[in-house]
Amino acid sequence: MHRLILLSSTYQQSASGASHDPGHWYRGHDWPRSPGLLVDPDNRLHWRWQRRRLDAEEVRDALLDVSGQLDLAMGGSLMQGSNRGYVPGYPNSSYDHYDSRRRSVYLPVIRSDLYRVFQAFDFADPSTPSGERPTTTVAPQALFMMNSKLVLEQTRHLAADLLGRSDQDDTGRVRLAYERAYGRPPTDAETGRALAFVRRIEGLLQREKVAPAERRLRAWQSLCRVILAANEFIHVD
């Protein structure tokens, strides 16, 4: 039964509305469109995969995974405090031990002080039953991608990892980054653009008087940050 479902062409569809058939290049459009896009743009008939954004847990796990930091250990508990130790009493206190590389499913859910990363991405309120999580797109999520400690740390790991691959040249490193983040190799244009971007950032950092080795690492970190902030990373296409 599962085999039947998983191997079906319906299940294997992508979310793209583009067509590979040049015959679908309609007048006035700049790219060939699947007829479905014209007949059923709302995708009521499931002619294409319904794109979805990653859930809060998936966002965190994906960030840790692409940077090679995700700890896949199974079982056990991350709760090390004493009984009632997680409930802020008086005076006001907060829980800040979310710093773990374990999968999100093992992170404590502290009702009184929920992990901010989860909160930012529509994690359901753990104090009330909820049948469905809405998916909102709000600026704090973008702020998270730009400024959070988690993203800053993981992109640095990813950059260090890429630069540590002495068997690869820079073109190969861009390919690795794309494959890890998007599951596909970059086009030549994308590779060229990424490398130009790294050079540009190195120039900017030179002006900020950053040491050469650190400059290179931070320029690649910048590229990684963009790759992971992009829509292609956070959506299942």
Added chain:
Amino acid sequence: MNPHWATSDRPLTRRDLLRRSGAGFGALALAGLLGAESRAAGPLAPRRSHFPARAKRVLFLFMHGGPSQVDTFDYKPRLERDDGKPLPFPKPRVVSSETGNLLRSPFTFKQYGKSGAWVSELFPHLSTCVDDLCFLHSMHGSNSRHGGALLELHTGSDTFVRPAMGSWIAYGLGSENENLPGFITICPTLTHGGVNNWSSAFLPAAYQGTPIGTASVPAEQARIPFIENTETPRPLQKAELELLREMNQEHLTKAGPDQALEGRIASFELAFRMQRTAPELQDLSGETRQTLALYGLDDPRTKNFGRQCLMARRFAERGVRFVQVTHSYKWDQHGNLKKDHASNAFEVDRPIAGLLKDLKRRGLLSDTLVLWGGEFGRTPVAQGRDGRDHNPHGYTMWLAGGGVKAGHHHGRTDDYGYYAVEDKVHVHDLHATILHLLGLDHTKLTYRHAGRDFRLTDVHGNVVKEILA
């Protein structure tokens, strides 16, 4: 399908497109061109109220712990006379702690302003503002414990997890400034329901309160989450966002029209602007020394709450819909009433009076609703020799500004200030009235969840028409 909120994870339907373009088919092409405009359909886009609003925003000054009405704004000569005598009528069936006989207020009362409002000596600065205040002397709630009472005041329910009042309002009206969240709570308390007092519960997370710091963080250090990044220089971040936009546009072109993708592209630009706006807002160096003094920032005892109040004005000024300021868990005087109520009042008196005067001179008071009060009041009978127990049966809150009568007194407690007896205002009624002032009908502001429509006021609430200006 909920009429109030256009979900952003759903692809743009033809119907949406027509509705958004406003002018129907003729404007279709234009709406297509203005793809970035989809942000306007986001969860925080400004929405029309049900009827014309008297207030555009709310500032809630929350006195956590339960300030005593009979020691502040509800003057009771009989309590003074009968000090030490037993209460001549029964105490409530459910009480929080054991109490004894009547206890007169250790503070002296005088009348102020043209309205002749009685105010105790605890509020020398606020007493100069009484002609702008609308006192609700007959408030009552359902819960005599802090946790339940806080939740009831903030969410309308002392038993179940429900969206906060600020979340309902952000959901109902959206935000006037898309560079800032719609609902901000400054230095909120993490106890007594904590996050549930500003959570959006089953409403979409976009409506949750954004906490700036917590009660244990000095206001000076309180920040919006993820707003700062000392690691990435601005020009570098700008370059990153340029590349990001290019990559996202390319992806969007291949993906076909998608509202969520477009919205996310816009959200990064918004975040970049927000990053500039929010710290500017918290930087008070542009305020004159006179303004800082007005809020009490020149005195170590008043400066923390003063800074919160001043930040609240700055957020309100820039269109944040609901701003809460919390004077955290200080007002719970089961003992030490005389000393501690005095120091609590001292900390807030000048900042609050400063806030009211500042709002007024800037012309903001007319469309800003200010709400002051705690989760309940305190008993006129003594707990120990110098304390009072919790009292949800009759207490005073006050409103000011946006659409309420100025220099007005509504409702009355009994001769000792224990029970609300005349024109009683339940917390649900307060909520209904606040929504009404914002142009929202509390019976129509609903959200479908778990098979039924929910409201801030559940099945309760009457608008207190008598206080409407």
